[in-house]
Amino acid sequence: MKFEKHIFICTNQRKEGERKSCGEACGLELVKAFKKSMNEKGLLGRMRAQRSGCIDACDFGPSMVVYPEGVFYGGVQPGDVEQIINEHLIENKPVQRLIIDFSKQLPASD
Numbered sequence: 179m180k181f182e183k184h185i186f187i188c189t190n191q192r193k194e195g196e197r198k199s200c201g202e203a204c205g206l207e208l209v210k211a212f213k214k215s216m217n218e219k220g221l222l223g224r225m226r227a228q229r230s231g232c233i234d235a236c237d238f239g240p241s242m243v244v245y246p247e248g249v250f251y252g253g254v255q256p257g258d259v260e261q262i263i264n265e266h267l268i269e270n271k272p273v274q275r276l277i278i279d280f281s282k283q284l285p286a287s288d
């Protein structure tokens with residue numbers, strides 16, 4: 179495996195009037211915040227954060243997923259970035275309060 183942790187942050191942006199999307203919220207801001215902090219902590223190279231298209235967790239956005247665990251986080255705000263990096267990426271302890279409960283997902287409308 180190339181990266182110890184590989185995170186995909188949804189920055190998908192739908193047109194006005196369509197279903198809500200993470201890019202309207204703070205998707206790009208999150209990507210920048212993850213990259214900046216991961217760089218400062220010396221994690222880049224062995225870990226990677228990047229933007230992605232829709233990860234099918236739109237109702238819970240802003241959404242992201244961390245591999246190799248495949249842990250999906252929802253409602254992620256810039257203020258959550260440090261906790262995710264310190265606890266999940268570094269200590270391998272996923273942040274329970276942000277993990278998406280897909281049993282509560284609404285049926286897709288598009």
Ligand code: FES
Pocket residue numbers: 188189190191198199200201231232233234235236237239241
């Ligand atoms: S638009 Fe972000 S998960 Fe679908």
